[in-house]
Amino acid sequence: MITCSAPGKVYLFGEHAVVYGENAICCAVELRTKVSVEKSDEIIIESILGRTRLDHDTHPYVSYVIEKMRQFVDIPGVRIVIESELPVGSGLGSSAAVTVASIQALNHLYECGLSLEDIAKTGHEIEKMVQGNASPTDTYVSTMGGVVMIPQRKKLELINCPIVVGNTHKFSSTKQLVGNVSKLRSDFPSVVEPILSNIGQISILAEKLVAEGDYETIGKLMNINQGLLDAIGVGCAELSSLVYAARDNGAISAKITGAGGGGCMVALTREDNAEAIAKAIENAGGEAIITKNTAEGVRLESLHG
Template identity: 40%
Template sequence: MLGLNLTKEKIFQLAYESERVIHGTPSGIDPAISTYGGVVLYRRNEGVRPLQVKTDIPIVVGETGFERSTGDMVAKVRKLRDTYPSLIDPIIRIGGLIVKEALHALEEGDLKVLGDLMNIDHGLLSAVGVSSCTIEKLVYMARQAGALGAKLTGAGGGGCIIALTEKDNIWKVKKAMQNAGWKAFAASRAREGVRIESNYT
């Protein structure tokens, strides 16, 4: 890229710093997954850990049609935590436990457990105030159509939801959201991540 021969680690660092300029408090997961591709475990203080997951992970994405400010959502949760630390801190710790259980489910290829964990995680995110009426409608619509699990993604407040489903149920989950007037599409993981398609140097 530009003849610089950048490693993926360096590309991720540059992308993360660029994202910080845009909204100040990024998690880093977007540049991490875009750079490395596949399935990754990412923690801001630990970096990126690519995972070897052999099982297909069929996902349907539903769009709320509403934009939201990541900074506003982060500030909202921070204010709630400052007001009720004895209640919110345990929720955050449970979120960490869910990540550990989800990692194990991915390694075992257990989509049923992964879906259950997504549902639990969504409940926690809703509890700290980053869901919305539209998000809840999409989440429950996906579940009623047979999704194994569904949750908001990103900062919440708007944006998208993701629904985990079995392969033969992708169409039903997608059509349930589309028939109700929302945009939805099936997604699959990109195994490669960032790459150079043309080199003009």
């Protein structure tokens, strides 16, 4: 049995706008999805979502991974077992992590020789197939780790303050939220396009601040980004409540991460107040996770057992 893992991510800036070619800055976090694979007589996919064969309803990402990998190698049967620390459908890039870890696990099992660039590219094609429209961000960051500026795919300095995630536990589907923003943009192009472009400008300003480790100014820009995400309709009462709980208790910044509509928010904090902010998020009805940026993308965990 071969096991690979890939990290989730939070967006410091730029979700949704990045789908339209604007800049974004995204940060891999130390929450991982593990995928174990072994050859078998039939195709079996096991996860928290169920035990299926190739199944584009229950396991769309992994089913497409198998179909894509069949372009490189004959896969008569394989057993794939998924274990994840990432909540499903919550803005932390669980879809990208399961996709990237599955590609790398099959890459090792069948000795396909795919490079990290090939894995990120194949992962992006799969996210596009499932979501309808997808940026390369999540799959690239999950493959490469670190902090990445998109679309340049440029690695920036690591973020070295605590990252507190607040989960609303309200389910959100990236496909649906990306579709909603697309409709709003075509209904009101003269209003929505400048908002998306302003979100992109924030990332351009922030690049230098990340290099300098100027988290106070990064935080102010993240808070502006949050307002613009609300403006394009991807906020909700539960997310706002966690965002304000974090800010009111001294977070450097707090905003939605990922598709929004539910799912998670992210706060940057100081070393000495991460716990207090996590508590404030819990008191406001969310589940808090204290995590940090990781430099490590997809990796081989073990070859046996």
